[in-house]
Amino acid sequence: MAAAAVTVPASPVTANSAARRVWRAVRKNRKATAGAILLIFFIFLGLFPGLIAHDSPTAEIYGRSMGVSSAHLLGTTAYGQDIFAQVVWGTRQVLIIAFGAGLAATAIAAIIGVSAAYLGGTWDGVLNLITDVLLVIPLFPLLIVIAAYVQNSGTVVLIAVLTLTGWSYTARQLRAQALSVRSRDFLEAARVRGERAVYVVCVEILPTMTSLLVAAFLTNALYAVLFASSLQFIGLGDPNATSWGTMLYWAENNEALQTGQYMWAVAPGVCIAALGTAFALLNYAFDEIGNPALRPVRKIRSKRVRPARS
Amino acid sequence: MSDPHVPEPVLEVSGLSVEYVLDRGSVRAVDDVSFTVGRGEFLGIVGESGCGKSTLLFAVAQLLAPPARVEAGSVIFKGESLVGLTDKQLAATRWRNLSVVMQSAMNALNPVKSIGAQFKDAMRAHGVRRSDEIADRSAEVLRMVGIDPAHLRSYPHQLSGGMRQRAMIAMAMLFTPDLVIMDEPTSALDVVAQRSLMVQIKELQDAYRFAVIFVTHDMSLISHFSDRLMVMYAGQVSELGATRSVFDAPRHPYTQGLLEAFPSIRGPKVPLKGIPGSPPNLAMIPGGCRFHPRCPVAFDRCSEEAPDLYQLDGSLVRCLLYDDAAADADASAPTGGRADA
Amino acid sequence: MPDDAVPIEAVPADTGGELLRAEHLTRHFKIGGALARHTLHAVDDVNFSIGRREIVALAGESGSGKSTIARLLARVHAPTAGEIRYEGRPLSQLRSRRDRLRYSGEVPMVFQDPFSSMNPVFRVSHGVLRCLKLHRPELSERQRRDEAARVFEVVGLGPEMLHRFAYELSGGQRQRVGFAQALVTRPKLILADEPVSMLDVSIRIGLLNLMAKLRDEENVSILYITHDIASARYVADRLIVMYAGQIAESGPIEEVLAAPKHPYTQLLLSAVPDPRAPLGVAAETDRGEPPKVIDPTPGCRFRWRCPVAIDTCSHVTPVLAELEPGHEAACHVAQTGAEVKAFSA
Numbered sequence: 001m002a003a004a005a006v007t008v009p010a011s012p013v014t015a016n017s018a019a020r021r022v023w024r025a026v027r028k029n030r031k032a033t034a035g036a037i038l039l040i041f042f043i044f045l046g047l048f049p050g051l052i053a054h055d056s057p058t059a060e061i062y063g064r065s066m067g068v069s070s071a072h073l074l075g076t077t078a079y080g081q082d083i084f085a086q087v088v089w090g091t092r093q094v095l096i097i098a099f100g101a102g103l104a105a106t107a108i109a110a111i112i113g114v115s116a117a118y119l120g121g122t123w124d125g126v127l128n129l130i131t132d133v134l135l136v137i138p139l140f141p142l143l144i145v146i147a148a149y150v151q152n153s154g155t156v157v158l159i160a161v162l163t164l165t166g167w168s169y170t171a172r173q174l175r176a177q178a179l180s181v182r183s184r185d186f187l188e189a190a191r192v193r194g195e196r197a198v199y200v201v202c203v204e205i206l207p208t209m210t211s212l213l214v215a216a217f218l219t220n221a222l223y224a225v226l227f228a229s230s231l232q233f234i235g236l237g238d239p240n241a242t243s244w245g246t247m248l249y250w251a252e253n254n255e256a257l258q259t260g261q262y263m264w265a266v267a268p269g270v271c272i273a274a275l276g277t278a279f280a281l282l283n284y285a286f287d288e289i290g291n292p293a294l295r296p297v298r299k300i301r302s303k304r305v306r307p308a309r310s
Numbered sequence: 311m312s313d314p315h316v317p318e319p320v321l322e323v324s325g326l327s328v329e330y331v332l333d334r335g336s337v338r339a340v341d342d343v344s345f346t347v348g349r350g351e352f353l354g355i356v357g358e359s360g361c362g363k364s365t366l367l368f369a370v371a372q373l374l375a376p377p378a379r380v381e382a383g384s385v386i387f388k389g390e391s392l393v394g395l396t397d398k399q400l401a402a403t404r405w406r407n408l409s410v411v412m413q414s415a416m417n418a419l420n421p422v423k424s425i426g427a428q429f430k431d432a433m434r435a436h437g438v439r440r441s442d443e444i445a446d447r448s449a450e451v452l453r454m455v456g457i458d459p460a461h462l463r464s465y466p467h468q469l470s471g472g473m474r475q476r477a478m479i480a481m482a483m484l485f486t487p488d489l490v491i492m493d494e495p496t497s498a499l500d501v502v503a504q505r506s507l508m509v510q511i512k513e514l515q516d517a518y519r520f521a522v523i524f525v526t527h528d529m530s531l532i533s534h535f536s537d538r539l540m541v542m543y544a545g546q547v548s549e550l551g552a553t554r555s556v557f558d559a560p561r562h563p564y565t566q567g568l569l570e571a572f573p574s575i576r577g578p579k580v581p582l583k584g585i586p587g588s589p590p591n592l593a594m595i596p597g598g599c600r601f602h603p604r605c606p607v608a609f610d611r612c613s614e615e616a617p618d619l620y621q622l623d624g625s626l627v628r629c630l631l632y633d634d635a636a637a638d639a640d641a642s643a644p645t646g647g648r649a650d651a
Numbered sequence: 652m653p654d655d656a657v658p659i660e661a662v663p664a665d666t667g668g669e670l671l672r673a674e675h676l677t678r679h680f681k682i683g684g685a686l687a688r689h690t691l692h693a694v695d696d697v698n699f700s701i702g703r704r705e706i707v708a709l710a711g712e713s714g715s716g717k718s719t720i721a722r723l724l725a726r727v728h729a730p731t732a733g734e735i736r737y738e739g740r741p742l743s744q745l746r747s748r749r750d751r752l753r754y755s756g757e758v759p760m761v762f763q764d765p766f767s768s769m770n771p772v773f774r775v776s777h778g779v780l781r782c783l784k785l786h787r788p789e790l791s792e793r794q795r796r797d798e799a800a801r802v803f804e805v806v807g808l809g810p811e812m813l814h815r816f817a818y819e820l821s822g823g824q825r826q827r828v829g830f831a832q833a834l835v836t837r838p839k840l841i842l843a844d845e846p847v848s849m850l851d852v853s854i855r856i857g858l859l860n861l862m863a864k865l866r867d868e869e870n871v872s873i874l875y876i877t878h879d880i881a882s883a884r885y886v887a888d889r890l891i892v893m894y895a896g897q898i899a900e901s902g903p904i905e906e907v908l909a910a911p912k913h914p915y916t917q918l919l920l921s922a923v924p925d926p927r928a929p930l931g932v933a934a935e936t937d938r939g940e941p942p943k944v945i946d947p948t949p950g951c952r953f954r955w956r957c958p959v960a961i962d963t964c965s966h967v968t969p970v971l972a973e974l975e976p977g978h979e980a981a982c983h984v985a986q987t988g989a990e991v992k993a994f995s996a
Contacts, residue, residue: 185764186770194752208770501880504922527852571855573885585854588823
């Protein structure tokens, strides 16, 4: 009498390797790999700028407006500063803003979006109203108004301003995802066994949304990079800080493009674009990892099955 | 070579195999399935989740999408092979000669269009242009299934579950095809609505003489309506024969186990056991007979030798218990509806 | 897998002492948004009781109100009217968190869908351990793990399953985990909301046998909600048939099946397919559907489909009355004493 073993063969991938799963997914997906490489490169620049650029970014000791040469890889500014050093050292501030505003905005979006979905009813209505109002107001003008009003242009304030204006977009997405999870029985099971609402939101709902949370963070980080640089470009940042946006500001002030000092504007511009691209690529890739339906379908080279005669 | 038991075959499936091509290798969801359906015949295909019955249906109706594809075998409908036809050629024969009723009407019907509008779309796609013809035929098919033609103006969500399924069947009848394929059309309905829907289908079949292939997991439901019954397990045909003989004298241990897993509401109450374990993961199929790990009467050969389909009194059984019987009964090669390709 | 083909009649149901009683239980939902004032009568004036150590089957089609009753008993919704008494005390008096936790520990719920009833992020031990933390806080962590392993054995899963993830388990195994979660809080009554409907037929029997075993060995009552009368007959001691939010008939299951008094019960039984029964199609093929009960008028809700309806049926809503000892039906015709033969099998 053969009795079947009820146990399913244990799969080799168990919890521990949530990290390993992500690593494998990133390696296999081309967009993810490219984005990851770019981002790691910039993080390295941000952490160890001194290893790459040996000159000081602020010292105005070099010849003015010099072109590209072996001594100054990207030339010098109109004030005699080394552009390459500025770009490398400026990475740090940009990354701090990107990660700081990205994480803060995502946290607020998660709390508000998921609570709205879980609590429902009037709470949902009120939170939605706040989210929608912020969504509808044109962001960049709002940013300018707030930044100009605040006047203190330090990094922390910049992060705060970006966070306050940036959380609403991803809050919508997270709320939609939480709504779809809400109908799953395991949440009702948690309620029925007596869990508190805070527990359900933090422990039961949020972990199921990790890939969306990561995607939201990448979106917010991208937004932070672009808008921070824009604010600095129009002069609302701290003009003495070393950052790509401030480089653009000074380049613009000195009519760099018109006078042929291309590198001064192009170098930070390319960096902003590259870092933004890194976040965007990773964002696409996480969408695909999280939702297999979005993965590119490899065409099956199907041999035509010759129809048989009956 | 067609099955001599089946008069006037409408559909002949021979050696059909369907694979899903995945990153880590292919999985064969349907393995070497052969059967024939005659004119006006009702063939029931039963099996549990993962046995491949829905994939089989999609393959026959040529609705497979990548990563699934037909790996081998043929599907011959009224003498013409369906596999290998282009979409345009398929579109000509679809709905006119062969139609499909899906599992959930809410998924198959367009929620933003009225029933009448959807019938109109289907008819215009097949060349019927005149609006009076369209209107007449739409009203006629609704009456056929017992729905008031006034509902042509209704939207799917305004109809109850049972009525929606009937509307799906009406749509499938627009051109009185020769073959209607149904994928679990009753699973979302309650017992009373299921019964009346089945009776309706049977009445239509008697009136219009079309063949039906009905896929379900509910054996007890199909028992009263099908002419022949095919039991699938792990992608293969495990038993195929006349319904009454499969129910009264099931030969394959899996069929026996299935039948015994139905508690009855009449007669004495007996303790039942079900079948231990669960169907195999198709990516890791056990060697030998696919059912042997769960089989109460398995013996040593079962884990090594994969049984063929053996003929026995007009039924086909995939079980080593019957290969001696088949050899003794003078059937030389174990076949059954398999075309010589 | 342990041999759990438990003989059904081995231990007679012990109904000494009532566990739960529903009195005039009613639940309405407002539908149509803030402006349109329509009321959906999901459950209307329902009265029943559940005793100790018995399995009561609550059967009905979708929309009959059976799932709403489960949720009322689980305190997901509050009743619009009526009362639920648990061990004599009305549920509306449960105010403190401690009281409510105690109730949800003694009256847990098992859900229908094995694929959405477990959080995919955690191991399957998560739900069981959380239940232990919430309802039996006096246990140490070591004791909690031991207890989790013990209930897994009771439901027929090996203790090594505790470390698996939900996606590694089959549907039948997941439902067993659901029962383990319910068991671990030392329940008196398990609310099982269609626990086997989404499982394959050959797997269902194992779960049904498990339910009978829980009644016999763990002294647990079960409210088994289903639309499948045959499985109800296999495990249950009593049967309650619901139609359109009201109870049509209730009584000991063998009696109700052998001699159904309400025309709807007769219709239901005539429509149940039985592969072993000889081929025969019911003479009346009823085409009706259960009504959506929105703003209903008085009268029997089955009257439009009933072949034996009389005049009273259109004006007066029938009330459950006892026709035989323990066997009640809400039908005017049956209550006159006439034998009702509305649908034959």
